[in-house]
Amino acid sequence: MSEDNKKNKRREFLRDSARTAIGVTLGALGGLLLGRSQKEETVWQIDPDLCTQCERCADFCVIKPSAVKCIHAYDVCGFCELCGGYHQPDAHELDTAAENQLCPTGAIKRTYIEDPYYEYTIIEEKCIGCAICVKGCGAFGNGSFYLQIRHDRCLDCNECTIAAACPSGAIKRVPANTPYMLRGKLGNS
Amino acid sequence: MRQINKMIKILILFTAALIMTTSMMAQDRFPRPEFETEYVRPLTTTPQPQAGTWAIIDVASMILALSLASYIALKTRSRRQMFILMTACLLYFGFIREGCICSVGSLQNIVLALFNNSTFLPWTVAAFFIIPLIFTLFFGRTFCAAVCPLGAAQDIVSVKHTKIPTWAGRVLGLIPYIYLGFAVLFAATGSAFIICKYDPFVTIFRFSGRFSMVMLATAFVLVSIFINRPYCRFFCPYGVLLSWMSRLARRHVTVTPDDCIQCRLCEDACPVDAINFPLPEKAPETRAKGLKRLGRLLLILPAAAILGGFLFSSMNGILSQVHPKVRLEKRLQAEETGRVTGTTLETRTFRTMGISRELLKAEVAVIVKQYRIGGWLLGIFLGLSFVIQLIGLSLKRTRADYEPDRANCISCARCFQSCPKERERLKANEMESI
Numbered sequence: 257m258s259e260d261n262k263k264n265k266r267r268e269f270l271r272d273s274a275r276t277a278i279g280v281t282l283g284a285l286g287g288l289l290l291g292r293s294q295k296e297e298t299v300w301q302i303d304p305d306l307c308t309q310c311e312r313c314a315d316f317c318v319i320k321p322s323a324v325k326c327i328h329a330y331d332v333c334g335f336c337e338l339c340g341g342y343h344q345p346d347a348h349e350l351d352t353a354a355e356n357q358l359c360p361t362g363a364i365k366r367t368y369i370e371d372p373y374y375e376y377t378i379i380e381e382k383c384i385g386c387a388i389c390v391k392g393c394g395a396f397g398n399g400s401f402y403l404q405i406r407h408d409r410c411l412d413c414n415e416c417t418i419a420a421a422c423p424s425g426a427i428k429r430v431p432a433n434t435p436y437m438l439r440g441k442l443g444n445s
Numbered sequence: 446m447r448q449i450n451k452m453i454k455i456l457i458l459f460t461a462a463l464i465m466t467t468s469m470m471a472q473d474r475f476p477r478p479e480f481e482t483e484y485v486r487p488l489t490t491t492p493q494p495q496a497g498t499w500a501i502i503d504v505a506s507m508i509l510a511l512s513l514a515s516y517i518a519l520k521t522r523s524r525r526q527m528f529i530l531m532t533a534c535l536l537y538f539g540f541i542r543e544g545c546i547c548s549v550g551s552l553q554n555i556v557l558a559l560f561n562n563s564t565f566l567p568w569t570v571a572a573f574f575i576i577p578l579i580f581t582l583f584f585g586r587t588f589c590a591a592v593c594p595l596g597a598a599q600d601i602v603s604v605k606h607t608k609i610p611t612w613a614g615r616v617l618g619l620i621p622y623i624y625l626g627f628a629v630l631f632a633a634t635g636s637a638f639i640i641c642k643y644d645p646f647v648t649i650f651r652f653s654g655r656f657s658m659v660m661l662a663t664a665f666v667l668v669s670i671f672i673n674r675p676y677c678r679f680f681c682p683y684g685v686l687l688s689w690m691s692r693l694a695r696r697h698v699t700v701t702p703d704d705c706i707q708c709r710l711c712e713d714a715c716p717v718d719a720i721n722f723p724l725p726e727k728a729p730e731t732r733a734k735g736l737k738r739l740g741r742l743l744l745i746l747p748a749a750a751i752l753g754g755f756l757f758s759s760m761n762g763i764l765s766q767v768h769p770k771v772r773l774e775k776r777l778q779a780e781e782t783g784r785v786t787g788t789t790l791e792t793r794t795f796r797t798m799g800i801s802r803e804l805l806k807a808e809v810a811v812i813v814k815q816y817r818i819g820g821w822l823l824g825i826f827l828g829l830s831f832v833i834q835l836i837g838l839s840l841k842r843t844r845a846d847y848e849p850d851r852a853n854c855i856s857c858a859r860c861f862q863s864c865p866k867e868r869e870r871l872k873a874n875e876m877e878s879i
Contacts, residue, residue: 275694275695278582282582288559289555334474369484373478375484407491407493408492414550
């Protein structure tokens with residue numbers, strides 16, 4: 257056997273053994289990681305009681321507009337004519353005129369139901385998750401508006417950039433089979 | 446003792462009741478109306494997470510794409526097929542799935558899950574991390590060739606392959622090691638996922654992003670027109686791992702399907718400068734000289750490791766500020782001592798939340814300590830990888846033929862066409878089919 261051939265054989269042997277070793281390591285790592293993934297699956301969600309309505313949810317989500325939207329607990333709502341989440345604090349008239357609305361994108365629909373009650377509905381396509389209405393509703397109303405991460409939009413980024421930006425730590429992992437932290441009857445059940 | 450316990454329990458119950466009533470009060474300013482009309486309150490919709498349905502499709506497409514890419518690189522050797530596959534993967538993993546999850550970023554999730562016991566790791570993320578590594582261990586970096594959407598986003602606009610001087614390529618090639626080291630450090634300490642945060646291509650896939658990232662993405666795409674795959678070659682941290690696997694690959698693409706005839710036609714064919722030229726055999730060193738060199742290198746190796754470790758561990762004060770809690774604590778201190786005026790949203794919120802400062806201080810101390818240990822490991826890793834690269838340069842190798850560099854070759858299938866032997870093979874195939 258020539259010198260060159262011998263060298264090649266040795267190199268091949270070393271390469272084969274290194275490959276086998278790394279293959280086994282990767283397999284072990286895979287097993288270990290699969291073990292980790294057996295834990296209860298979790299997703300991101302906002303705890304409405306910890307939320308301080310800092311408006312960062314509108315800007316920090318990796319998708320635009322944000323995966324965070326305002327949602328409405330109808331069974332908590334007072335259906336008021338003057339709505340702290342809908343009207344500007346110094347609104348001239350309690351109507352649907354744009355200058356009287358709080359929402360910067362006009363994402364809340366106000367519908368007359370019966371005297372003196374009005375229904376407020378979030379138009380999700382327009383909502384940017386800025387929480388301005390949430391702040392108003394929490395300050396003057398029943399707190400039926402609150403922010404939630406919508407799971408039809410959330411990419412479940414493994415490090416949520418809004419979670420990292422949240423100053424009050426309100427964005428946390430919750431079990432995937434109960435992916436919302438709801439208010440009202442839905443939340444209690 | 447028992448009485449004290451009872452007292453504490455009562456106290457806890459009492460405060461809990463107090464908190465509950467206050468929060469109830471906040472929600473009960475107005476009574477819920479009872480409607481006289483037929484009006485029924487709508488229900489709040491709760492769309493469910495979709496991760497589960499996509500997971501299987503994602504992993505299956507990943508395996509299928511990798512198998513196809515490896516088959517094309519090693520068997521059919523067709524750039525056209527590779528290009529079509531690459532475009533399909535760019536569309537699916539890039540634009541349809543919006544670049545998440547990707548193998549490059551999955552690295553950080555793996556690190557976080559390994560260092561932090563409580564994190565949940567989706568099995569898809571583990572699969573996206575490991576499957577490309579295994580394929581590379583067998584077939585070379587076929588993942589880079591067609592499957593990775595980040596690579597495809599650059600390759601698809603590539604027009605001109607500017608050659609980068611060897612020395613510049615080597616120096617720039619060290620950046621991925623630094624990027625990998627820091628990404629692992631920041632992920633392990635739960636501070637930040639820098640690979641995702643500074644990934645320029647997701648802004649293209651999602652048609653949205655911060656202004657600075659859009660500018661970065663534009664810059665990368667513009668550079669990609671003239672220099673093939675700048676991100677893959679000079680930044681990609683996952684590429685470091687792939688290059689290690691590819692060195693050991695069981696099978697790897699070759700420029701020629703046959704014996705190399707040294708015609709030099711492939712010299713300029715590689716867009717990433719990964720074709721090694723033949724090196725003439727040199728006179729062997731004397732034994733004494735070789736021993737001396739070996740001794741020197743063996744001395745440098747631990748010295749570089751210790752120096753690097755010392756350097757980065759002593760920088761833990763600065764590095765740890767990537768962690769938001771450390772930043773918060775620093776800012777709070779600065780505000781208290783009057784070194785800065787005004788407050789930030791973070792400090793204001795912290796004060797309203799009523800968490801004790803001692804608790805935060807203790808947490809910060811733990812994080813800073815983690816950074817000291819992490820700094821040592823990072824420094825040792827960087828010191829070792831730099832010196833090992835140097836050793837690689839000083840090794841005297843002989844090479845008879847034109848061969849792809851196993852570490853840097855991304856199996857893009859461009860060089861095959863330049864080989865006259867390949868053209869012969871294609872012609873023979875054609876004749877056969879007729």
